[in-house]
Amino acid sequence: MSNLENPNNVIVDEYLESSLDSVDSSEERAKTVAEQVGLPEDDAYQVGYAVREAMVNAIVHGNRYSANKRVHFVLSRTESSIQVLIEDEGTGFQPERQADPLAEENLLSQSGRGIMIIRSFVDEFVIEKAEHGGTRVVLRKSIPPGT
Amino acid sequence: MSVKLTTRQVGDVTVIDAAGRITLGEGSSTFRDSIKDLTTKGHKKVLLNLAEVSYIDSSGIGELVSGFTTVSNAGGNLKLLNLTKRIHDLLQITKLYTIFEVFDDEAKGLASFN
Numbered sequence: 001m002s003n004l005e006n007p008n009n010v011i012v013d014e015y016l017e018s019s020l021d022s023v024d025s026s027e028e029r030a031k032t033v034a035e036q037v038g039l040p041e042d043d044a045y046q047v048g049y050a051v052r053e054a055m056v057n058a059i060v061h062g063n064r065y066s067a068n069k070r071v072h073f074v075l076s077r078t079e080s081s082i083q084v085l086i087e088d089e090g091t092g093f094q095p096e097r098q099a100d101p102l103a104e105e106n107l108l109s110q111s112g113r114g115i116m117i118i119r120s121f122v123d124e125f126v127i128e129k130a131e132h133g134g135t136r137v138v139l140r141k142s143i144p145p146g147t
Numbered sequence: 148m149s150v151k152l153t154t155r156q157v158g159d160v161t162v163i164d165a166a167g168r169i170t171l172g173e174g175s176s177t178f179r180d181s182i183k184d185l186t187t188k189g190h191k192k193v194l195l196n197l198a199e200v201s202y203i204d205s206s207g208i209g210e211l212v213s214g215f216t217t218v219s220n221a222g223g224n225l226k227l228l229n230l231t232k233r234i235h236d237l238l239q240i241t242k243l244y245t246i247f248e249v250f251d252d253e254a255k256g257l258a259s260f261n
Contacts, residue, residue, distance in 0.1 A: 020171065020172045023171070045233070049204070052170075052204055053204065053205055056171055056204070056205075056206070060171070101241065102241070102242050107212075107242060107243065107245070107246055108212055108215070108216055108246065109209075109212070110209040110210075110212055110213045111205070111206075111209050113205045113208060113209070113241050114205040116240070116241070117205055117237070117240060117241070120240050
């Protein structure tokens with residue numbers, strides 16, 4: 001299990017429909033909040049980017065655009081970080097089965113890079129099975145001291 | 148804003164000036180359709196100018212790769228021009244810098260095809 005902190009300030013807690021509009025809006029909200037808590041511009045961009053990729057996974061691969069399924073989106077801050085939880089209602093995801101996008105034979109693949117980019121853009125990224133069988137991801141980006 | 152693509156011909160090289168965001172959905176499909184259209188029409192030297200592309204997600208990156216493959220399979224070459232720092236960083240992270248030829252000078256990019 002991760003050492004993600006318990007959030008003490010929930011800023012957004014919503015259930016979003018499985019649409020690309022939800023991807024856009026969650027990315028924008030995460031980026032805006034990241035800027036508001038004082039993250040440098042590039043870091044805020046990376047938070048927004050990571051949220052976008054995680055939301056795409058939840059909506060496209062998890063919920064498969066189903067109108068009957070929602071994505072739980074929780075954006076919070078702790079004393080030292082901004083934290084985002086994204087949980088879909090799909091059938092689960094096994095990251096260990098993903099091909100390595102950096103392997104030479106996969107460089108020309110059209111897809112499969114999202115999680116790798118998320119990992120490089122945030123300080124901590126956890127993928128786990130949700131209680132109901134879907135996939136829950138939590139990502140965390142540190143707020144620089146003195147911000 | 149989704150992506151806007153403007154095509155111009157410089158000698159035998161087709162330059163695509165892209166602007167906006169290349170992301171899952173409309174942006175990606177616009178780009179994909181444009182590349183397919185060019186190769187169908189026999190354009191084999193393609194220089195993609197990304198100077199005005201403000202954002203590209205992993206789906207958009209996938210479309211760049213797909214475009215590269217499509218043009219290569221048709222016997223041509225797709226090269227990149229004027230990457231922003233963020234797109235440059237994404238190509239580094241994904242190791243695609245080893246795949247694409249990248250230029251920051253249009254004249255040099257054009258000359259590289261000959």
